[in-house]
Amino acid sequence: MIQTLLEPCDRKTYGQRLQEAAEKLGKSKRTVQRLVKKWEEEGLEAIAPTNRSDKGNFRIEEQLQEFIIKTYKNGNKGSRRVTRKQVYLRTKAKAEELGINPPSHMTVYRILQPLIEKQEKKKSIRSPGWRGSQLSVKTRAGQDLSVEYSNHVWQCDHTRADILLVDQYGELLSRPWLTTVIDTYSRCIMGINLGFDAPSSQVVALALRHAILPKYYIPDYQLSEEWGTYGKPEHFYTDGGKDFRSNHLQQISVQLGFVCHLRDRPSEGGIVERPFKTLNLEFFSALPGYTGSNVQERPEDAEKEACLTLRQLEQKLVLVRRQASG
Numbered sequence: 001m002i003q004t005l006l007e008p009c010d011r012k013t014y015g016q017r018l019q020e021a022a023e024k025l026g027k028s029k030r031t032v033q034r035l036v037k038k039w040e041e042e043g044l045e046a047i048a049p050t051n052r053s054d055k056g057n058f059r060i061e062e063q064l065q066e067f068i069i070k071t072y073k074n075g076n077k078g079s080r081r082v083t084r085k086q087v088y089l090r091t092k093a094k095a096e097e098l099g100i101n102p103p104s105h106m107t108v109y110r111i112l113q114p115l116i117e118k119q120e121k122k123k124s125i126r127s128p129g130w131r132g133s134q135l136s137v138k139t140r141a142g143q144d145l146s147v148e149y150s151n152h153v154w155q156c157d158h159t160r161a162d163i164l165l166v167d168q169y170g171e172l173l174s175r176p177w178l179t180t181v182i183d184t185y186s187r188c189i190m191g192i193n194l195g196f197d198a199p200s201s202q203v204v205a206l207a208l209r210h211a212i213l214p215k216y217y218i219p220d221y222q223l224s225e226e227w228g229t230y231g232k233p234e235h236f237y238t239d240g241g242k243d244f245r246s247n248h249l250q251q252i253s254v255q256l257g258f259v260c261h262l263r264d265r266p267s268e269g270g271i272v273e274r275p276f277k278t279l280n281l282e283f284f285s286a287l288p289g290y291t292g293s294n295v296q297e298r299p300e301d302a303e304k305e306a307c308l309t310l311r312q313l314e315q316k317l318v319l320v321r322r323q324a325s326g
Helices: 002-006 011-025 029-042 062-075 084-098 105-124 201-212 247-256 266-282 310-324
Strands: 129-131 134-138 144-147 153-160 177-183 189-195 235-238 259-262
Touching: 002 011, 002 029, 002 247, 011 029, 062 084, 062 105, 084 105, 153 201, 153 266, 177 201, 177 266, 189 201, 189 310, 201 247, 247 259
Parallel strands: 153 235, 235 259
Antiparallel strands: 129 134, 134 144, 153 177, 177 189
């Protein structure tokens, strides 16, 4: 909503957008205007909701809470089924037996809601991929995100490259980190970031910048064709690492107009992880300083043979990035 209200427009259009935002958020127009002003002055943290310290706690005897959960779980084992109302009635009888005030049916339902949602989520889980003619990925929030065209859904992840590098004087450094941004629909590598900094929101921002902007390389790179992929995603789909859950990345997404989603399960990262495997097995393995993925089975001469600098490796990586796509 903030993104929409910050876009240039005439007075009438702004009024319409403000009215729509107020209706969608369930707040007054004045409140929405205050939120926009806070965002402009202080960023995302200024409008982030604060949780009550007692959130998640219920005003009910702990003994009864345990009884409610146990009754529901035991009543839904195997082929047996028990409803929320049946749990409430049994809880009410248990409370009378103990001589304490019974909880309301709504309190019982609130206690059971997380269990019910967890069960429903398990029922709906399936592997990501093609559903008929439609590609789909599943988010941690339980949403099936349909992928319909290029630049619709991008994915991003990091890996430690299986190769040792040296500095400009030939002194041994370490293995670099490689961050890639992949277009889910086409499986093209949209952008990369190669460096010695561990994964962070700043590293993600650099990889996104490379992916979004058109790419121009000097003749030293000896490219036979341009790296023509660029643009802006509508959705950004990642694992649950703290770099992807940071306020910094949320601010970037609001400013650029895309939505961040977390993967439902680790196994759903195949599209973005596949290029890492291809690069390690078919690209890094042919270079001096290759370490292999198993530290215990590292080639004895890996340290002695290492001779590439970060810039030299980046040049080679740009040349072969098409092999790792799709």
